[in-house]
Amino acid sequence: MIGQKEINTVGDAFKFVAKKLFHAGIDLANLEARLLVSKTVKTSPEQIFLFPEKEISASELKELKNSLIRRCAHEPIAYLMGEQEFWSLRFFVSSGVLIPRPESEIIVEAILNCVPEKDISYRILDLGTGSGCLLIALLSEYSSALGLGIDISKCSIEIAEKNSKINGFRKRTKFQLGDWTMDRDKFGGPFEIIVSNPPYVPSSQISALDPGIFNYEPIQSLDGGVDGLSRYREILEVGLALLSESGIIALEIGIGQADKVIDIASSLGHNLV
Numbered sequence: 001m002i003g004q005k006e007i008n009t010v011g012d013a014f015k016f017v018a019k020k021l022f023h024a025g026i027d028l029a030n031l032e033a034r035l036l037v038s039k040t041v042k043t044s045p046e047q048i049f050l051f052p053e054k055e056i057s058a059s060e061l062k063e064l065k066n067s068l069i070r071r072c073a074h075e076p077i078a079y080l081m082g083e084q085e086f087w088s089l090r091f092f093v094s095s096g097v098l099i100p101r102p103e104s105e106i107i108v109e110a111i112l113n114c115v116p117e118k119d120i121s122y123r124i125l126d127l128g129t130g131s132g133c134l135l136i137a138l139l140s141e142y143s144s145a146l147g148l149g150i151d152i153s154k155c156s157i158e159i160a161e162k163n164s165k166i167n168g169f170r171k172r173t174k175f176q177l178g179d180w181t182m183d184r185d186k187f188g189g190p191f192e193i194i195v196s197n198p199p200y201v202p203s204s205q206i207s208a209l210d211p212g213i214f215n216y217e218p219i220q221s222l223d224g225g226v227d228g229l230s231r232y233r234e235i236l237e238v239g240l241a242l243l244s245e246s247g248i249i250a251l252e253i254g255i256g257q258a259d260k261v262i263d264i265a266s267s268l269g270h271n272l273v
């Protein structure tokens with residue numbers, strides 16, 4: 001795929017990778033080429049432009065070729081880079097966790113709007129924590145809060161722990177392997193803040209997801225059961241048991257699910273904000 005004879009410098013590699021990505025239908029081909037080359041040669045993306053004449057070794061070229069093949073097959077760039085930014089923080093990701101999405105920042109914003117007092121020692125619960133991004137973003141805002149992240153996947157717990165450490169929140173976070181339908185008595189609480197980005201894609205629509213999502217991201221983080229709403233019923237019930245008296249729950253929902261999730265919440269007796 002990459003003829004090593006013609007590609008001797010990072011500049012050559014960048015041009016080659018950008019072209020291949022473009023032809024594979026990758027939207028941000030230039031940007032991604034810069035990221036992939038810079039990761040491979042362990043430098044910053046800017047250096048690729050500043051020093052295009054820097055040599056690229058045969059082993060780096062081989063590694064780059066592997067990344068290129070994976071990206072051309074539409075593996076998400078975040079898995080190839082091993083990280084994703086969320087709430088201006090860096091999160092380590094691997095194929096065992098859902099990649100943090102910019103739209104999930106709305107959950108953090110919603111909590112910030114509803115809970116303006118920042119230096120109280122809130123207890124925050126994140127159900128289905130994945131990479132830990134929601135919980136860690138909230139802890140970055142609420143400087144005295146303590147967070148508990150629950151996930152059914154061991155891999156997620158390991159990654160979330162790593163993320164709390166690299167972002168400096170290890171002392172204020174705890175991650176616990178568990179199933180929120182069975183283990184909620186072990187979560188402690190009550191919690192002033194509960195958040196979740198649960199799996200909400202109806203099972204029948206999973207195979208129609210973008211192949212970059214369907215083929216690479218953990219289905220268990222996406223599949224919300226027959227109507228996509230199963231996890232909301234469970235979480236809102238957990239909320240009844242574990243939320244403090246004036247506590248608040250913020251949940252990410254899929255398109256078209258708002259009315260149904262509101263119905264579930266009201267029928268359980270939650271007040272809507």
Ligand code: GLN
Nearest residue numbers: 197198199200201221222
């Ligand atoms: N937003 C995700 C998607 O792109 C779904 C995430 C979820 O189910 N929580 O499909």
